[in-house]
Amino acid sequence: DWEHIFGKLGVRWFHTGGIFAALSATTAELTVEAVKAANKHGTIVSYDLNYRPSLWKTIGGLAKAQEVNREIAKYVDVMIGNEEDFTASLGFEVKGVDHNISNIELDAFKAMIETAVKEFSNFKVAATTLRGVKTATVNDWSAILWHDGQFHESRKYPGLEILDRVGGGDSFASGVQFGFMEFNDAQKAVEYGAAHGALASTTPGDTSMATRKEVEKTMGGGGARVVR
Known part of the structure; x- marks a missing residue:
């Protein structure tokens, strides 16, 4: 009961992530529903992208992961994720990263975060x-x-x-x-x-x-x- 949790109880912070969203088609829908409700009541929303290909493959793969996560991202205040999460889940590229993501330049990651917060101006925090x-x-x-x-x-x-x-x-x-x-x-x-x-x-x-x-x-x- 989101109205009760966020509206009446006044929960201050709501946290969820990409693993829960990827468990099934219905958990993806439920996550979108939850972050929208939290956002409506001014509850801080944090989200850990946590991209797991093995979970998404049964409900639409990478394309579905990006579709769902980009919708969720519109309602997120605090976005958490590493370079693989941002590239796979939200479609942002990190310059200077090999496909195995074995090494990363900090400046390149900073540039990607700056790009992400320009597109999703609702992000108040991005962390990894x-x-x-x-x-x-x-x-x-x-x-x-x-x-x-x-x-x-x-x-x-x-x-x-x-x-x-x-x-x-x-x-x-x-x-x-x-x-x-x-x-x-x-x-x-x-x-x-x-x-x-x-x-x-x-x-x-x-x-x-x-x-x-x-x-x-x-x-x-x-x-x-x-x-x-």
């Missing part, structure tokens, strides 16, 4: 994690966030030892949400997101085990290890 995969267990990790015409880069976490990389993006998204809801500060948002995502990568499963205290310690240079 930056992962340099050295091996399956060692990644360089950081994040970048665009807000109000400026880019904000997080602390860098070079040589991050990965226990389970699943959930790093979700933890980044929730950290960004917390930073904005608690402080309304773009730099803090990208720092909370990057630190939370780093910590999630050092623990098993895709659900965060990190406390706020641990995230803030990591943000301050305490290292991406859980305090025991």
Whole structure:
């Protein structure tokens, strides 16, 4: 009941993403319905593009992914996704990226974000994690966030030892949400997101085990290890 959730209860922030939208033809329709309702009531909408070809292939493939995601994007305030997500889901190109997306120039990604926010002027924030995969267990990790015409880069976490990389993006998204809801500060948002995502990568499963205290310690240079 969107009217009850957004209208009467006054939910402040609604988050969903491309994995849910791709589960079936009806979840795609439901996602569009939800973001439209949230937008109507002034609820902040964040969306993690999270392009997964294996999910979209049964409901129309890349063309359907772009059709659905470009419709959803019209109602999104905070758009989250890496270079592959933006190119596949929204049709934007990143210059200087090979087809395997093994390496990316930060300036090229910034240029793509600037192009995206020109087309979707409703985007108030665009953010992504930056992962340099050295091996399956060692990644360089950081994040970048665009807000109000400026880019904000997080602390860098070079040589991050990965226990389970699943959930790093979700933890980044929730950290960004917390930073904005608690402080309304773009730099803090990208720092909370990057630190939370780093910590999630050092623990098993895709659900965060990190406390706020641990995230803030990591943000301050305490290292991406859980305090025991």
